[in-house]
Amino acid sequence: MPERFDAVVVGAGLAGLYMLHRLRGMGLSVRVYEAGSDVGGTWYWNRYPGARCDVESLAYSYSFSDELQQQWEWTDRYPPQPEILRYINHVADRFDLRRDIRFERRVESARFNEAECLWEVRSDKGDHARAPFCIMATGCLSTPFEPDLPGLEDFAGGVYRTNLWPHENVRFEGRRVGIFGTGSTGIQAIPVIAREAAHLTVFQRTANYSIPAVNGPLDPAFVRAFKARYAEHREHQRLGLSMGAGDLEAAARDMKPMLPTAEKVTQAEVNRVCEAYWSRGGAHFMGAIGDVMSNEASNRRVADFVRTRIRAIVRDPETAETLCPTTHPIGTKRICVDTDYYATYNRPNVSLINLRKTPVESIEPQGVRLANRLVELDDLVLATGFDAMTGALLRMDIRGSHGRKLSQAWRDGPRTYLGLMVPGFPNLFTVTGPGSPSVLSNMVVSIEQHVEFIAGILEHMRERGYQSIRANPQAEADWTAEVAKRANATLYSKGGSWYLGANVEGKPRMFMPYVGGVGAYRSTCESVAANGYRGFNFRRDAPAATHAGASGS
Ligand code: NA7
Helix, strand or coil: CCEECCEEEECCCHHHHHHHHHHHHCCCCEEEECCCCCCCCHHHHCCCCCCECCCCCCCCCCCCCHHHHHHCCCCECCCEHHHHHHHHHHHHHHCCCHHHEECCCCEEEEEEECCCCEEEEEECCCCEEEECEEEECCCCCCCECCCCCCCHHHCCCEEEEHHHCCCCCCCCECCEEEEECCCHHHHHHHHHHHHHECEEEEEECCCCCEEECCCCECCHHHHHHHHHCHHHHHHHHHHCCCCCCCCHHHHHHHHCCCECCCCCCCHHHHHHHHHHHHHHCCHHHHHCECCCCCCHHHHHHHHHHHHHHHHHHCCCHHHHHHHCCCCCCCCCCCCEEECCHHHHCCCCCEEEEECCCCCEEEEECCEEEECCCEEECCEEEECCCECCCCHHHHCCEEECHHHCEHHHHCCCCCCCECCCECCCCCCEEECCCECECHHHCCHHHHHHHHHHHHHHHHHHHHHHCCCEEEECHHHHHHHHHHHHHHHHCCCHHHCCCHHHCCCCCCCCCCCCCCCCCHHHHHHHHHHHHHCCCCCEEEECCCCCCCCCCCCCC
16 A cells, blocks of 8 residues: 655655755655665765765755754864764754655655656555655765676675675775776775785776875864854855855855966966965865866866876876876866875885776686786775766656656756756656756755755745646756856866766766856755746646646746
């Protein structure tokens, strides 16, 4: 027998938990389905050595409860995965969220029942819930991407996927370990595994730009001062030009880069400015030069600075050159933030293989077969990324009005209105969906904004007796064009990254996140709401009951 709720939420990560809390606060009955055996989403699955957030602790946390943000104590400038997971568990307990969550349930289908204006949601364990609203809080980086490594299943040793890391302690002492993937994940894991393993071989296909985190324990005086002005910091994060991260000082810096362009000054001047950001650490480095993401000449100069730093750190010249990124402008693949990444290659127990020179022929039981030799290994670590942004949504069978599949609607790439709704899928919301700032922002800032916007819509509907909301196709077309226009004014499309779907064979190439920044995006949403939720159509009756329902608002 199906169970009936006011809303079904899919996912119990940072987005799903806050959605549940908000909806419950409105007096709605909610069922949350979560594939993991506990809360945490990304931070539940990604338990690999060195896993850490690249947004600072005091920013990467909920702002909706002042008591929570005042009481919770972070240890480091950048929070390690176990600490974030503890925080999320604390939130789940503090707000008594678990009782509405069903764990170890992977949602397989969500179908819109037109006649009754209900979503029918089914899990792999046979659950069947019906609710007028369905909210996908399924994460942007939650569907692992399985690399094409022929023979992987024959490998005799351990195979560890960073994004499905075992819960028990994995020990690499005395073992010869190989790792594929030098994105954010690999760059975090490599220095930690290198310290433990007998030998670590890094199989690098694409060299990436990485900035030192300059991580360390938080200074209690800094934390006290920060917390005293928490509301102001949060406001800056919400209105920030881009990421929505950092403190007031960093936010002010990012809004007014030290140099508007690197094109018309000497490389020495560029180096001086970049060095200042490099030594402070973190992704704010990308805020040093104003037009780094829109001017190729500027971008090249910033990239030159990073390459100079790599050559200065890595002692072996050939290894240093292999680590110097040359295939894409800096920032067009997500900038990495590391602790000791480049210096790790000075260790005698670490070697680097350039897969562009010596590609993998196959994986054999004893190791990795290259064109010129076999690299013998005991364990393999795959840090090979995700089917980003659309993967989690498209692996469910989502069908809207007239049985239309989401996979069909997105055949040529994801099209949304504000990253929140898709025409033809009434009452279905995506939290931080494609077309919203999402992965180009501090995710918690974006999650809170989306959750609050969705809650505002539901409140608006309740007050007016509306039963359904749908995105207007013209609004979707205009927004999709705006997302593309913004992206095309930058260098992002030159990166060949997962932002574009370029890491997954056959995936349509389309720049998915909104690059305009969380501040611009938020004000667009506010203006949409202030204008009666412009671009959304509301109806008082079930959509199928009549063709002439009260539409617009
Ligand atoms: P990424 O950034 O997608 O990195 C995946 C890495 O795996 C990247 O270096 C890929 O090289 C490499 N890869 C993928 N397939 C292969 C094969 N077959 N052979 C060799 N190398 C391969 O994922 P991450 O998990 O590091 O980071 C994702 C986001 O999570 C991150 O940006 C943060 O937001 C958190 P390629 O570049 O494709 O040549």
